[in-house]
Amino acid sequence: MNVSRIDAGAVKIWVRAMIYVRHKKVSVFENKILMLGALLALFLSMGQVSASETKNLPSSKAEKVGMSSDRMARMTALGERYVENNQVAGMVNLVMRNGKVIHYQAHGAKGASDDRPMQKDDLFRIYSMTKPITAAAAMQLYEQGKFQLSDPVAKFVPELKDLKVLNADGQLEDQAAPMTMHQLLTHTTGLSYGFAAQTDLVDRAYLGADIWAAKDLDEFAQRVGQLPLKFQPGSRYHYSIAVDITGLIVQRLSGQSFDVYLQENLFKPLGMTDTFFEVPEDKMARFLPNHLLDPQTGGLMDVSEVPADHPLAAFFRSRKNVAMIDYESVSLYSGGGGLVSTAMDYARFSEAMRNGGILEGKRILSPKTVAYMAQNHLSPSMQMGGIGEQPTTDGNTSGVGFGLGFGIVTNPAYAGVIGSAGEYNWGGAAGTVFWIDPVEEIVVVSMIQLMSSPWPLRSELQVATYQAITESYEN
Numbered sequence: 001m002n003v004s005r006i007d008a009g010a011v012k013i014w015v016r017a018m019i020y021v022r023h024k025k026v027s028v029f030e031n032k033i034l035m036l037g038a039l040l041a042l043f044l045s046m047g048q049v050s051a052s053e054t055k056n057l058p059s060s061k062a063e064k065v066g067m068s069s070d071r072m073a074r075m076t077a078l079g080e081r082y083v084e085n086n087q088v089a090g091m092v093n094l095v096m097r098n099g100k101v102i103h104y105q106a107h108g109a110k111g112a113s114d115d116r117p118m119q120k121d122d123l124f125r126i127y128s129m130t131k132p133i134t135a136a137a138a139m140q141l142y143e144q145g146k147f148q149l150s151d152p153v154a155k156f157v158p159e160l161k162d163l164k165v166l167n168a169d170g171q172l173e174d175q176a177a178p179m180t181m182h183q184l185l186t187h188t189t190g191l192s193y194g195f196a197a198q199t200d201l202v203d204r205a206y207l208g209a210d211i212w213a214a215k216d217l218d219e220f221a222q223r224v225g226q227l228p229l230k231f232q233p234g235s236r237y238h239y240s241i242a243v244d245i246t247g248l249i250v251q252r253l254s255g256q257s258f259d260v261y262l263q264e265n266l267f268k269p270l271g272m273t274d275t276f277f278e279v280p281e282d283k284m285a286r287f288l289p290n291h292l293l294d295p296q297t298g299g300l301m302d303v304s305e306v307p308a309d310h311p312l313a314a315f316f317r318s319r320k321n322v323a324m325i326d327y328e329s330v331s332l333y334s335g336g337g338g339l340v341s342t343a344m345d346y347a348r349f350s351e352a353m354r355n356g357g358i359l360e361g362k363r364i365l366s367p368k369t370v371a372y373m374a375q376n377h378l379s380p381s382m383q384m385g386g387i388g389e390q391p392t393t394d395g396n397t398s399g400v401g402f403g404l405g406f407g408i409v410t411n412p413a414y415a416g417v418i419g420s421a422g423e424y425n426w427g428g429a430a431g432t433v434f435w436i437d438p439v440e441e442i443v444v445v446s447m448i449q450l451m452s453s454p455w456p457l458r459s460e461l462q463v464a465t466y467q468a469i470t471e472s473y474e475n
Contacts, residue, residue: 056344057351060100066471072103075464083108087455088431088448089291089300090118092343095465096351096443104343111289111449112300120343123279123287124447127324127337127428131243133275133349134335135185135405137250137262139369146253149182153189156249159225165190166202166228179233181249184242185404186377190229191240202230211241212323216331217248217258237378237402247335258333269362270348275341278330287327287340290316290430290449303451312451337429343447346434350443353424354436374424374438376401376408417459418466420474425458433458439474440466 062069075093082088090108094101106118141147147156154161160179164172179189194206205227214220224245230238251258254265259277267275279287292312294301303316319325323332327340352359356367378401399414400407406424409415425435431453434445446461 057096057101057347058099059104060098060102062097062102062468063470065097065100065102066473067097067102067468068470069102071468071470072464074467075103075461076105078460078464079105079107082448082455082457086299088450088453089114090122090288090448092118092120092122092124092447093461094343094347094443094445096347098441099351099355101347111302112291113302113305114289119286121274121286122447123274123283123340123342124432124449125288125290125324125327125428125430126339126341126346126432126447127430129341129346129426129428129432129434130335130337130339132353132405132426133262133266133339134243134247134250135373136349136353136365137266137335138181138185138246139365139373139404140265141250141253143366143369147181147249149180149185151181152178153181153184153245153249154178156252157221157245159221160245163190163225163227163229165232166230170201172228175229176232177234179229182377182404183233184246184249186237186402187239187242188234188237188378189240189242190231190233190236190238191224191242191245192230192238193240200230202228212325212332212334213319213321214323214332215321217244217251217333220244220332221248241336243336243405244334247333250335251333258335259330266349266364269364270352270359272341272345272348275339275345275349277327277333277338277340279327279340281328284328288449290451292316292451293454300450343445346447347443347445350434350436350445354438354441354443373404374406374408374422374436375403376410377403417462419462427458431455431457433461435462440469441473 062072072095075095079091079093082091088108089112090106090110092106093103095103104120106120106122108118109115110118110122142149163175165175167173183189192202192206194203194211196203197207209223209227211220211223214223224241247258250261254261256264266272274283290303291300292303292306292310293299295310304318306313306316316325321329321331323330323334323338330338332338348359352364353370357363357365357370399409399411399416401410402408403424407426409419409421409423409425412419412421420437420439422439423435423437425433427433429451431448431450432446434443435458436443442465444461444465446457448457
């Protein structure tokens with residue numbers, strides 16, 4: 001019996017019962033009644049603790065799901081090493097197989113300037129790990145017949161109907177064909193992010209439009225509607241704000257505010273009680289600071305301490321009501337990067353997807369839809385561009401492709417790290433990562449808060465996970 005998990009009041013009842021029995025003359029019957037009462041208090045207390053943890057997924061010893069506990073200790077060592085080497089302030093790692101949690105551990109401190117121990121339920125900015133959730137929301141509406149993947153985006157967002165393409169000659173030209181919902185979900189629309197504003201005219205226009213300061217998704221679309229496209233829709237892959245536009249479409253097709261739609265159709269059914277755009281006041285103490293590496297010392301620096309001449313200073317400057325900067329007062333619900341979550345909450349979403357769209361009896365998608373989302377959707381003629389991973393169509397260059405909201409591993413050998421073909425995944429700007437492996441029935445979620453992380457964390461997590469398998473399901 002783990003006394004540390006038992007309510008203090010119940011322990012007092014037990015102790016008082018022992019003292020009473022020892023110093024008072026009681027009958028055998030009275031003795032039994034007192035003992036039973038004290039035991040009942042203990043067990044009721046234990047039940048209350050368990051009830052408070054019901055959102056946690058079931059756990060198992062690694063050996064029961066074809067993995068080694070001894071080898072999983074290397075995952076613990078990985079987390080400890082990252083903290084000891086000052087690569088991150090803290091980290092939470094969670095590994096599942098066959099629907100059971102076999103590793104769930106917090107390492108280090110909450111922040112570089114906050115030495116309180118990291119807790120497993122601390123809150124992280126997951127940035128682009130918001131995108132798969134938004135894609136799942138959109139595909140729920142697809143299942144309801146609200147749209148077809150061939151539909152033009154302008155059917156739902158007329159603000160984007162007249163977007164022009166900035167061609168190689170620096171001239172604006174009409175779209176050869178309107179961008180489609182499929183292109184929106186695969187980052188092939190011609191939209192951008194503005195990451196290369198110093199060298200690219202379109203990205204410079206994005207920066208000037210200050211799109212994240214829009215008051216809501218409708219105004220966001222109005223601002224984007226004044227910007228040029230980087231290329232003809234469907235001709236290239238380029239990581240972009242497309243998923244933010246997807247969130248607006250979810251809002252318009254459902255008739256609900258995007259945040260409310262996610263709460264009612266994904267978070268509530270899946271028991272994701274710690275995932276939101278705006279951090280509730282009573283949970284703010286669990287919301288972690290974000291970090292950068294100090295270019296002078298190489299050490300960790302809280303983003304609130306970024307000097308004015310730092311290249312990312314403008315992004316982290318405190319600004320009220322600006323998406324992904326202000327998490328206390330939010331009205332622009334960014335489907336591409338606005339969510340805050342925990343490792344366990346994101347594991348619940350990931351496990352539902354691994355399990356064919358269902359978790360604990362609550363179905364969010366059909367297994368056929370999930371399988372369709374997890375296929376490589378890029379055409380053989382697709383050109384690649386933009387910041388981040390560079391997917392390919394045949395697996396013969398990078399070994400990764402892109403599905404509907406997820407990155408896809410097409411060939412682990414070419415991807416350069418142990419894994420399975422068919423794995424689907426993504427990461428966030430602050431270093432958070434996850435993947436779902438339908439071959440080995442594995443889900444992994446790792447949470448840190450470090451912008452522009454130079455560390456090969458996902459690759460190291462993959463090695464630590466897969467080397468622990470003792471029974472592989474791969475044919």
